[in-house]
Amino acid sequence: xxxxxxxxxxxxxxxxxxxxxxxxxxxxxxxxxxxxxxxxxxxxxxxxxxxxxxxxxxxxxxxxxxxxxxxxxxxxxxxxxxxxxxxxxxxxxxxxxxxxxxxxxxxxxxxxxxxxxxxxxxxxxxxxxxxxxxxxxxxxxxxxxxxxxxxxxxxxxxxxxxxxxxxxxxxxxxxxxxxxxxxxxxxxxxxxxxxxxxxxxxxxxxxxxxxxxxxxxxxxxxxxxxxxxxxxxxxxxxxxxxxxxxxxxxxxxxxxxxxxxxxxxxxxxxxxxxxxxxxxxxxxxxxxxxxxxxxxxxxxxxxxxxxxxxx
Numbered sequence: 519x520x521x522x523x524x525x526x527x528x529x530x531x532x533x534x535x536x537x538x539x540x541x542x543x544x545x546x547x548x549x550x551x552x553x554x555x556x557x558x559x560x561x562x563x564x565x566x567x568x569x570x571x572x573x574x575x576x577x578x579x580x581x582x583x584x585x586x587x588x589x590x591x592x593x594x595x596x597x598x599x600x601x602x603x604x605x606x607x608x609x610x611x612x613x614x615x616x617x618x619x620x621x622x623x624x625x626x627x628x629x630x631x632x633x634x635x636x637x638x639x640x641x642x643x644x645x646x647x648x649x650x651x652x653x654x655x656x657x658x659x660x661x662x663x664x665x666x667x668x669x670x671x672x673x674x675x676x677x678x679x680x681x682x683x684x685x686x687x688x689x690x691x692x693x694x695x696x697x698x699x700x701x702x703x704x705x706x707x708x709x710x711x712x713x714x715x716x717x718x719x720x721x722x723x724x725x726x727x728x729x730x731x732x733x734x735x736x737x738x739x740x741x742x743x744x745x746x747x748x749x750x751x752x753x754x755x756x757x758x759x760x761x762x763x764x765x766x767x768x769x770x771x772x773x774x775x776x777x778x779x780x781x782x783x784x785x786x787x788x789x790x791x792x793x794x795x796x797x798x799x800x801x802x803x804x805x806x807x808x809x810x811x812x813x814x815x816x817x818x819x820x821x822x823x824x825x826x827x828x829x
Contacts, residue, residue: 542586550578550610551617559621579610636804639797663716678716685709692738700734700772704765707745711761714749721752722760729767734829736772737805743798744776744823751821754781770829777822802827 554575562571583606660682667675688706692698704725711723745763752759759779766773802810802825809828815821 539586546582546586547613550582550613553578554614554617555621559618563618563622564625575611575614579607632804632807639800639804660713660717678713681709681712685713689739695738697735698738700731700736700765703736703738703741704731707742707763710742710745711749711763718753718759720754720758722758723762724760725763725765727765731765731767734767734772736827737801740798740801741774741776741825743795744774744825747795748776748778748821748823751780752778754779757782767829772827772829774825774827775822777820780819780821 558571558574558578562568562574583603586606660678664675664678664682667678685706688702688709692702704727708725711725715721715723745761748761748763752761759781761776761778763777764773764775799812802812806827811826813824815824
């Protein structure tokens with residue numbers, strides 16, 4: 519097919535010259551195919567850089583023209599008729615459109631599968647969230663602590679009730695949105711840790727941050743599983759325990775780090791993990807594909823998880 523196009527573009531000549539031109543055209547179209555599908559479309563078109571994409575295609579076609587027709591016919595590619603140049607450009611653009619359509623179709627299939635899987639996971643997560651929204655054991659302990667505080671320190675009891683109210687409100691209503699402010703997620707984690715501190719006298723925590731966090735939006739309840747895991751696995755009835763959490767924004771990346779102490783008696787602790795962490799890692803893979811990384815550092819005394827997300 520490509521050979522027929524080539525022959526129709528030039529006056530008849532010797533077979534060797536025509537065969538050489540057909541070979542050059544084949545190399546050109548294959549090079550254009552791979553460059554467009556694996557370089558130009560992913561790096562420009564998929565990132566909405568349409569001007570750069572069109573410019574790159576135009577440069578590729580223009581620079582390839584003298585290479586394709588070099589030393590053809592009268593040893594001067596400029597002898598090619600103008601209608602032949604127009605056909606060369608037209609065929610090249612049709613070829614670009616065809617391979618671009620194939621790449622877009624492949625991307626559509628991948629995105630459709632990802633959206634379908636994400637919707638399924640979201641439904642499963644919502645069901646799991648509904649079961650865990652109101653933990654009777656957690657509420658019993660908190661209300662019991664508040665009952666004691668009303669007699670010893672009514673003002674502190676009022677503060678605890680306010681934090682508990684904010685905690686439940688965020689979990690029930692605010693987290694239902696597709697995205698939430700990072701600062702809201704941090705306040706949610708802070709309320710969780712503050713209430714945990716009321717339950718455990720020997721528990722300490724810190725939440726630090728760097729960079730401009732204002733206005734940054736993330737998927738809801740993305741970090742709470744890590745914080746809950748840290749609280750769970752730092753539990754030590756006889757010794758001091760702690761959880762340190764860090765958020766940072768640097769050059770378009772969100773850095774999160776959660777470090778917790780380990781109890782001296784490790785017999786009852788089976789190690790970090792569980793369905794909650796497995797679900798949040800899968801959510802990360804679907805929400806931020808190829809845009810996040812997780813690093814774990816596990817020692818005898820501490821457990822640390824670092825998460826980086828490219829915003």
